Amino acid sequence: MASWREFAEQQPELAEIGRKALWHEDQALNFAFLATVREDGTPRIHPVCPTFWEGDLYLVAEGKTPKKQDLYRNGRYALHTTMSFKHLADKEEEKKQAQFTVSGGAVEANDPETRKSVENTYREWKFGPDEVVFRLSIERVLHTGWKDGYVWDKWSAG
Amino acid sequence: MATWGDFKETRPELAAHGERLIKQHGIGLGFIATIRKDGGPRLHPCCPALSDSALYVFVVETSPKLQDLLRDPRYALHAFPAEQDEEFYVAGRARRMDDDATRYTAAQAAQIGSHRVGDHFEAPADEVLFELSIERALHTTWENWAKPGTRPIYTKWNEEKD
Numbered sequence: 001m002a003s004w005r006e007f008a009e010q011q012p013e014l015a016e017i018g019r020k021a022l023w024h025e026d027q028a029l030n031f032a033f034l035a036t037v038r039e040d041g042t043p044r045i046h047p048v049c050p051t052f053w054e055g056d057l058y059l060v061a062e063g064k065t066p067k068k069q070d071l072y073r074n075g076r077y078a079l080h081t082t083m084s085f086k087h088l089a090d091k092e093e094e095k096k097q098a099q100f101t102v103s104g105g106a107v108e109a110n111d112p113e114t115r116k117s118v119e120n121t122y123r124e125w126k127f128g129p130d131e132v133v134f135r136l137s138i139e140r141v142l143h144t145g146w147k148d149g150y151v152w153d154k155w156s157a158g
Numbered sequence: 159m160a161t162w163g164d165f166k167e168t169r170p171e172l173a174a175h176g177e178r179l180i181k182q183h184g185i186g187l188g189f190i191a192t193i194r195k196d197g198g199p200r201l202h203p204c205c206p207a208l209s210d211s212a213l214y215v216f217v218v219e220t221s222p223k224l225q226d227l228l229r230d231p232r233y234a235l236h237a238f239p240a241e242q243d244e245e246f247y248v249a250g251r252a253r254r255m256d257d258d259a260t261r262y263t264a265a266q267a268a269q270i271g272s273h274r275v276g277d278h279f280e281a282p283a284d285e286v287l288f289e290l291s292i293e294r295a296l297h298t299t300w301e302n303w304a305k306p307g308t309r310p311i312y313t314k315w316n317e318e319k320d
Contacts, residue, residue, distance in 0.1 A: 031239060035191035035199035043191035043199045045236040045247060076198040080189060082239050083203065103198060139198075 001104050001137040002157035005055040011155050017143055021081045021100035022050055022057075028123045034059070035078040036070035044070060050079060050136070051121045057136040058118045059106060064130065071106045071134055078103040079136070104139035104157075108132060159251060159291040160317050163211030169315050175297045177208055179237040179246040185269055190215065191234040192226035200226060206235060206290070207268030213248070213292065214255075214264040216273075216285040224286055227252045233290060245298040250291035250317075261287050293317045 008015035023030050034048040046067045050059050059079075061068035071077065080101040109118075110133050119127045141155040166173035180186045186206040194200050202223055207214040215235075217224045227233065231251040240246075255261065261281035265273050273279040281287060295315040302308045 035201040042232040043234045078199045078201040080201045
C-alpha cells in the first residue's frame, strides 16, 4: 500500500485527475461514496466527504456512524466519486466527467494536529468530540475517462 | 429472503421512497458494493431495474463484480445523491437469473438505451442478470438540512426483525 503522496509521486497526472474528481475548491463539501466491510463480512455504503491535507487523502467518520467501527475493525475501503446529473441529459457532459475509484486501507489519524489541520480544510464543518479522522492508504486506483470512447487508467501499489 | 415485492407489501411507504430515489433520473441509478476475493469491498456505479415485484441488476461479463457476486452474493446498493441529501439504501443477496422470461422482464424494467431493439428492450447475451433480495433498507432525510443543528431522520427495515 502507498500513501496518496507516494501514488502522486509515481503517477502525477493520474493523481491530479483523481484529486480534481474528489475535491473541488468551489464546493463547501465534496461528496463521494465509501464502501466498507461490516462485522458479518457484508458490504456497506455511505456518502462521505473526503479531503486532502499536505498531499494525503483523509476521511472523517462522524458521530455514531457504523462505518467508524467498520474502519476500526477492518480498515478496508473503496471510495468512488459521485457523478453529476448533467451527463444523463447531455452526452458531451458525460465525456468530460471523470469517474475515479480508489481502494485500500484506512488508518486512524486522530492526533490533535492532524485533526485540526483536516478540520481546517472544510469550510463549514466544525468537528465534535465524536468525529474521527482516518488517513486513506492506496492499494488500487481506477480512472474512467473519455477519449473517442471510454478509456481506463489503472494503477496498483507495488 | 424477501423480494422487492415482499418488501413493498410490508413497507409500502419506504419502498415508494426507494423507487422514487432509484429512478430519480428516469433510468435506475445507484452504486453497488460487492466483496472482492481478498475480502475487501468493491464499489461500482450501476443501473438497477425495478419491476413491480423485483429489483434487478445487469452485470457485464467482463466486470469484476460478476465474479464477486458469483462467489459471495452479498451486496449493498445506494441510490444516487438526491436533492437535500435524501438517501436510500438496500442490502441483501444477489441471485443469478438465467431464464429468458425473467431476463426479458428485467430488460423492459431497466430501459437501458443500449438494450433497445425497435420498440422494446432485449437483455444482451454478454450481460448476466441478478435479482437482488432485500434484507435491509434505509431511508434518510435531514431535519434543518444545510443549517446549524442538522440531524438525520432514519426510517429502517430489517427483514429479520420484522
